[in-house]
Amino acid sequence: MFNRAVVGQERVTERLERMAGSANLPHALLFTGPEGTGKAAAALEMARSLYCDGGNAGCCENCRGCRKTAGLNHPDLSLLFPFSQRSSPEAERETLVRIADDPYGYPLPADHSTHAIGQIRTLQKQFAYGAFEGGWRVAVILHADRMRVEAANALLKTLEEPPARSLLILTASAQDSLLPTIVSRCQWVVFSPVSVDDAARMLSNERDIGDEAATSIARTCGGNLRRAREMADHEVDGQQDRGYRFLSALLWDEEARIHAALERLAADRDEALQMLGGAEIWLRDAILLHYGDAGGVTHGGRIDEIRRLSRVLGLDGVRRTAEKIESLREMNRRNVNLYVGLVSLWREVRSVANQQSSGGLDWTGGTADNG
Numbered sequence: 001m002f003n004r005a006v007v008g009q010e011r012v013t014e015r016l017e018r019m020a021g022s023a024n025l026p027h028a029l030l031f032t033g034p035e036g037t038g039k040a041a042a043a044l045e046m047a048r049s050l051y052c053d054g055g056n057a058g059c060c061e062n063c064r065g066c067r068k069t070a071g072l073n074h075p076d077l078s079l080l081f082p083f084s085q086r087s088s089p090e091a092e093r094e095t096l097v098r099i100a101d102d103p104y105g106y107p108l109p110a111d112h113s114t115h116a117i118g119q120i121r122t123l124q125k126q127f128a129y130g131a132f133e134g135g136w137r138v139a140v141i142l143h144a145d146r147m148r149v150e151a152a153n154a155l156l157k158t159l160e161e162p163p164a165r166s167l168l169i170l171t172a173s174a175q176d177s178l179l180p181t182i183v184s185r186c187q188w189v190v191f192s193p194v195s196v197d198d199a200a201r202m203l204s205n206e207r208d209i210g211d212e213a214a215t216s217i218a219r220t221c222g223g224n225l226r227r228a229r230e231m232a233d234h235e236v237d238g239q240q241d242r243g244y245r246f247l248s249a250l251l252w253d254e255e256a257r258i259h260a261a262l263e264r265l266a267a268d269r270d271e272a273l274q275m276l277g278g279a280e281i282w283l284r285d286a287i288l289l290h291y292g293d294a295g296g297v298t299h300g301g302r303i304d305e306i307r308r309l310s311r312v313l314g315l316d317g318v319r320r321t322a323e324k325i326e327s328l329r330e331m332n333r334r335n336v337n338l339y340v341g342l343v344s345l346w347r348e349v350r351s352v353a354n355q356q357s358s359g360g361l362d363w364t365g366g367t368a369d370n371g
Helices: 010-020 039-049 064-070 089-101 117-129 149-160 196-206 211-220 225-232 236-252 255-266 269-290 300-333 338-359
Strands: 028-032 077-080 137-141 166-172 187-190
Touching: 010 039, 010 187, 028 039, 039 064, 039 077, 039 089, 039 137, 039 166, 077 089, 077 117, 117 137, 117 149, 149 166, 196 211, 196 225, 211 225, 211 269, 225 269, 236 255, 236 269, 236 300, 236 338, 255 269, 255 338, 269 300, 269 338, 300 338
Parallel strands: 028 166, 028 187, 077 137, 137 166
Antiparallel strands: none
8 A cells, every 4th residue: 555655645645546556547647745745755656566466556565576676676667866977876876775765764966966868868768668577667757856958858758759558757846847848748746745643653653752742843844754854863852942042033133143043044944944843833832822722732841931922922923923934934845035035034023023012911911021
């Protein structure tokens, strides 16, 4: 079953299982969605399922076909990944095996890595010859939005005239990151951020952490399982503290200092998104505390700090700040300038805090606190 290899994404896995068992399998699939949502895992499971002799959708892991594809040793299965021009064949092979072994945790491509046209031309030749073992010829192209224009145009020729019993699976962050001519020849499969429950369940199963810590990380990671696992490998309390300190800086740091800090933060997109996720949990706790659900807050041992945020921002301000953070997540998916977005968040937070302070009383029943 696909759900053994893919975390969450029930709607997607059910659809892929139907496709795998269909006589009319599309010749090209495009998996799109945010990082860490299972695109690579699903692409590999879809590819491997076509070589499984177990008779069920997905991989049985025991038959000859599954054993060969597990180590990328099947002659009819190709896995393409963007590499730098200086990477060695040995290093490239090691990376591909790591991807097959852990599709949620493999090293992401370096900034300037691309799918070179040589990779695509080799793939074209393989598809022209058909399958060695008389079954399917399948290629998985991860991070297909890293293709050079000439490579994308070369791939387009294979998409326009696909051989019989062949399947191309492409993954990308968004449809608009690829040539429209490529997108139009693929059937789309859209991946959503992983739910909090599914992320927490994965962390509890994989990592030696408690349920409370797993839930806290799951709420903070923004549906990105790669980020969730990285966070689980670091000290949880420190991450929670950083989320509070980030909000405190937005509220009370001097202008020159906050500009410099936001510029540094924007340079590391993953770090920025993790920080925003941590801040979002504090805001959620403030809302829960306002409605009397002290037992549901994530930072239960830091009620005084939650109340301080409540006093300074007010209920409407907390909600507006959370909405602004969510809009920043969407900006990241569209690769909009993150520094500009962080500065906009800072100005929004200062604005709502000033409005709350001028109002006198806060929504928790105390007096306004300007830090």
